Amino acid sequence: MTEENPTSKEKKIQLKPRKLKAVQTDEESGEVEAEKKNITRLAALAQPTGVPFDARAQSRPRPSGKDPDDDPALEKKATLAESPEESNVPPAASSGNKAEARPLPAVQPVFKLKKWIRKTLVGRVMLGRTLLALIPVAAVMAWIFFSLGASSQRRQILAEIAKQGVNIPADFQTRLNKALMDLRTGDAGKALDQLTRLEQESPAVSSLTYLVALAAMQAGDPATASAKAEQSLAKRERVSDSLALKAVLETQKPRGSATTFGDPRLRAESYLRQAMIADAANPSPYVELATLLRYRKQDEEAMQLLQGARSRLNPVDSHTVVDASIALLKLQNLPDDELPENINPDNDAASLFSASYVAMRKGDFARAASLLKTCRERLPNDLYYYLVNDPAMRKFVSQPEVAEFF
16 A cells, blocks of 8 residues: 655645536526516616607707707716616616616607696696686776766766755845745746846756746746746756747747748647657646647647646645645644634635644544545545645544544
8 A cells, every 4th residue: 555645645635626617507597587677677667657768869850059958967867878888777687678678768858848838737727717816806896996986976966966065145045935926926027037136146056047937938028038948958957848938939929920930839849849858757748738739629639648747747736735734834833722713614625624633633523533534535535645644633643533534
């Protein structure tokens, strides 16, 4: 047996085993491929979906001018995204499954366009909502300003109609009442002088010019009456009555005179028909025109006009109302021992109501009931119930004997 060399034995102990290249089995190769697919899938999920890669240099030519997208930093990012060696995607992902590993796209102008459209639409929606919210506020403000303007204009018109601020003498009403009473009693000349002075002193008072024209007509001064009627029309005061007055003046002109042309009655009819339109509530033109038509034997139309005039009259007789009110007011202010004893109830309606009032004041309610029954039978209902509710008569409304007559 041969002895071993000690030196060679030592060397065998110091030798290190060589690393052999590992041979990959099929199982290990499948794990590597699966790992590569996972890395590729993760890289694909990191990319934006739904937008295919479209290189700018290949999709459209660059304009000669400077493109606002030519940013060096942006170009660098796009280059890095296009190069798989310098990207964050592993080489295996770039060389492995090409269908799943897609490079990161560069920033495209379509993104900016969509962003601009989105901002524009949002801005318009917000503007529309703001305008819709402001519409009710604007409507309310417009209504307020319109109401204030209309109210101011209405007050101004009423002030003009009511003649607010017109200064008149202290005795104006007394003198006017006296002049009108003279005109009613037939002293037209005296009334004309007084009314003329009142018009000169207070020209802003309405209807004074018409009253002067009326007094001049009754005083036999047709020229003054016609001139004053024209002035009243120019002032737009008593338009209907002024036209009716001119119609009467036309009928007073003699036929064939040098100052008249044509038929005065036709001109009078024209004035009266204008007066009916100028004031549809005025019964006077209806009565005057009916009288004029009766002279021309147009009785059927005259009857229609008179019926129209009656429908426009006050439902109560103004003369009877005023006379009865004056009589009752005088009796109301007398003490019981000074009340008259010999009032004849058959004279007129004022006397009949006066006699019934005196009977109630003296406690003779049976006589008062008999007199009120007679009043109700003789007078129209409108006139009776207006007079029986006079303040002097209403004091006895709670008396059982006469309560049914109120």
